[in-house]
Amino acid sequence: MRLVFAGTPDAAVPSLRRLAASAHEIALVVTRPDAPVGRRRVMTPSPVAQAASELGLDVLRTTRLDESASARVAAADPELGVVVAYGGLVREPLLSLPARGWINLHFSLLPRWRGAAPVQHAIIAGDERTGAAVFRLVPELDAGDVYAQFEHPIGPEATAGEVLDELAVRGADLLVQVVDDIAAGTAHAHPQQGEPTTAPKLGIDDARVRWEHDAPAVLARIRGVTPEPGAFTTIDGARLKILRARAAASDLHPAPGAVVVSGREVLVGTGTAPVALEVVQPAGRGPMAAADWWRGVRAAEARVGT
Structure with missing residues (x-):
């Protein structure tokens, strides 16, 4: 399939690289703009932008998925949109633009910890396990039907960064499998089960x-x-x-x-x-x-x- 990929931090890079190495074509990468990094505040491309550049992929840097961004995505003519920690919401009409919609790799066992910081909130809450889920993007935050997920233990001394690194690698494999299944017409998504909890961005x-x-x-x-x-x-x-x-x-x-x-x-x-x-x-x-x-x-x- 022809894909558009939206992601920004290090946690999204394994998914981008795995998709780029797959049978699918990444027509466009959407990421957040360059940001100041370090004590000297040097303007630096996002980890996804850097990886996309290495892979020779077309990159759109934007803070908002507005009309201009939607036009760029439309011009790429994707069959499927893929999101991994982009840092912004995909709304209509962009949500319905790809023929097969959008999917999202989220680092929690949905519906627990919907939101921007699921791993951090899981550890702060004392959870002993977390995981990752690939779900269909819908207007409501992280509420779409789930195609596949896996559980992952949280070690007693593991930090959020360490757990997220592990989930990013395992999640990339899960994501590619779901994309393959969607392409083959064998993918099945199921409604989320359980009481939702939220994981807003930490300040x-x-x-x-x-x-x-x-x-x-x-x-x-x-x-x-x-x-x-x-x-x-x-x-x-x-x-x-x-x-x-x-x-x-x-x-x-x-x-x-x-x-x-x-x-x-x-x-x-x-x-x-x-x-x-x-x-x-x-x-x-x-x-x-x-x-x-x-x-x-x-x-x-x-x-x-x-």
């Missing part, structure tokens, strides 16, 4: 660690917002990123937000047991071991979150 306030919560919730939030938007707390008003933490092997029970050292562990109190900071990043500096950071603080008593 910076979602990444702030709240030490008054219990230890499992604190660790789940740190893992769920790593690497984006990035877990953080403050100490004396300065932001401290928390890149990795774990359950502490200590009998100490410092107050929520209190920082103490026990052996080689830098501990922070929570609403229950303390957690151990492993890798942190102070403002204006690179990542470092928590013990090295704490030696530089030189404080007999300190609290984070202040």
